[in-house]
Amino acid sequence: MGAHSRRHFTLSALAFLAAIAPAWATDIEVTGLFANKAMVSINGGPPRVMSVGQSSPEGVKLISADSSGAVFEMDGQRKKVGMGQRIATSFASGAKPTVKLVADSNGHFSTVGSINGRPIRFMVDTGATMVSFSTNTARQLGIDLSGASQGAVSTAGGVVRAWKVTLDNVKVGAISLNLVEATVVDNLPDGFALLGNSFLNRLQMSREGNVLTLTQSY
Structure with missing residues (x-):
């Protein structure tokens, strides 16, 4: 050298x-839908089941879930996600990309x-x-x-x-x-x-x- x-x-x-x-990040993908439950994969991690009303450590809350999709809430914003779809860390329009x-x-x-x-x-x-x-x-x-x-x-x-x-x-x-x-x-x-x-x-x-x-x- x-x-x-x-x-x-x-x-x-x-x-x-x-x-x-x-570790958990707040990008999530819906991999399964059930009555009042959704199976999600967080940042590519193993799937886990969330029940309506439950919040993840990253601050993502499951509001509702049925065969048509799941509604999540984060930072006061709500978004519906269908089977196989992925959502970004921040739902707010124009928000700076954030990871928890x-x-x-x-x-x-x-x-x-x-x-x-x-x-x-x-x-x-x-x-x-x-x-x-x-x-x-x-x-x-x-x-x-x-x-x-x-x-x-x-x-x-x-x-x-x-x-x-x-x-x-x-x-x-x-x-x-x-x-x-x-x-x-x-x-x-x-x-x-x-x-x-x-x-x-x-x-x-x-x-x-x-x-x-x-x-x-x-």
């Missing part, structure tokens, strides 16, 4: 990646999203300078490192190789950002990505209890 300038980035929470619990995440038992916020259109599981990490993932994950995402700037990062296991890249797109729920800087690191666990500040700093963030709200600020 003598021909390359060495860069050091701080990454945190690496030890928790393998134990990330499923619920902390797991360890206090971590994780969710599923995409990088350059390919699915990936994220863990929110405000201590990470950039969105970060392993070299094997980069290959799975179709990211070419041949022309990337190479450097190094300091981890609990020592100093390892890293590459700085610019991602075409990073998406979490209804939030979609283009041209997001990222680091690709040799020894990060595969199949996960840290959702660092190169993404988070472009959002508005607020936390109330165990719910983290991300809002696209544009």
Whole structure:
């Protein structure tokens, strides 16, 4: 690496990646309809049944359900969704894209999203300078490192190789950002990505209890 300038980035929470619990975002898809009940999949997660009057941790309430569709309420807005249809995080016309995440038992916020259109599981990490993932994950995402700037990062296991890249797109729920800087690191666990500040700093963030709200600020 003598021909390359060495860069050091701080990454945190690496030890928790393998134990990330499923998290909930507020994009939902109706996968089943019954009398006064609806089966929904939240942000691509496993289907679960909601009963009329029940609210999810993300603040989505089921108002009614029958064979013709289900009516959901969020942020004071209501929308009817038919079988197999998907609704965005915010129902309000002109509202900024918003995602609500619920902390797991360890206090971590994780969710599923995409990088350059390919699915990936994220863990929110405000201590990470950039969105970060392993070299094997980069290959799975179709990211070419041949022309990337190479450097190094300091981890609990020592100093390892890293590459700085610019991602075409990073998406979490209804939030979609283009041209997001990222680091690709040799020894990060595969199949996960840290959702660092190169993404988070472009959002508005607020936390109330165990719910983290991300809002696209544009």
